[in-house]
Amino acid sequence: MQRSRPWSIYAEHRKEVNAAIAAATGPDDESIALVGIGRAHDTDLAALNRRFPTVALVDIDRNAVLQGLAGQQQSPSDFLLIAPFDVTGLDDMPLWGDAAGDLWLERVASPPVLPGGPYDGIVSLCLLSQLMHAMAERFGDQHPRYEQFLQAMRAAHLRFLIQAVKPGGWAVLLWDVVASDTLPAMLNGPFTRRTVERMAREAIAARNYFSGLPPPLVRSTCDTDEWLQAQHVTYTIDRPWVWQDDVAHARIVYAMTLRRGKGG
């Protein structure tokens, strides 16, 4: 089968993504949602389709999802296509005037319900950095309430994921923290995950990271968000790895596995 160049460049990343899903899922799981699936270079759709009776593909960009399916020679009818779908629910929100920040905070606190759920598991495929970036473009990173907006978006995405799964279900949040543009050493691999973790720690200590995305902040959102606490969410964070996303470009990616409490 002829595969695209990104398919081979993404091979190591795809292996880690598959391993994170395999570690999170249980033998009785029947449904999974892949959020930010885009062109699906990071997931083996045929294998997931064999494993789960229901595989939902979620993205704001429907054409990208259709391209991803075609690239893996998969039929859209074998999947639950939820695209276009904006995980923030903010796509139609006007943002003018002094009250825009208040309105935004109010709306972001109640993320949309994902159709077709609740699922046994859900995976967020390096989407959070794009949500953060879009927010910086809306408000500007010099906005006096920028940190508050970052915190609200982190919490909103975690709430969205947990809300989409059954009590006892799981969510794998994959998110990129720093790219080779500002940390070119990550292009000199391969590295062990222990080494990648050290590189990430040093970058974070040097304040070299995507706004709002260092792991201690994501962890603290899980520990303090009232809604997540009410669902008895627990989590673990794995050592990061390098995601080679182009010939001369890479990112460091963390994986957090969250579990919704059985009574949550």
Ligand SMILES: C[S@@+](CC[C@H](N)C(=O)[O-])C[C@H]1O[C@@H](n2cnc3c(N)ncnc32)[C@H](O)[C@@H]1O
């Ligand atoms: C980093 S890409 C994921 C890579 C992709 N899985 C692949 O292997 O090619 C993030 C994806 O998130 C999608 N996305 C960005 N903002 C979104 C939103 N608000 N709601 C839903 N999807 C969004 C983008 O369209 C993109 O496909």
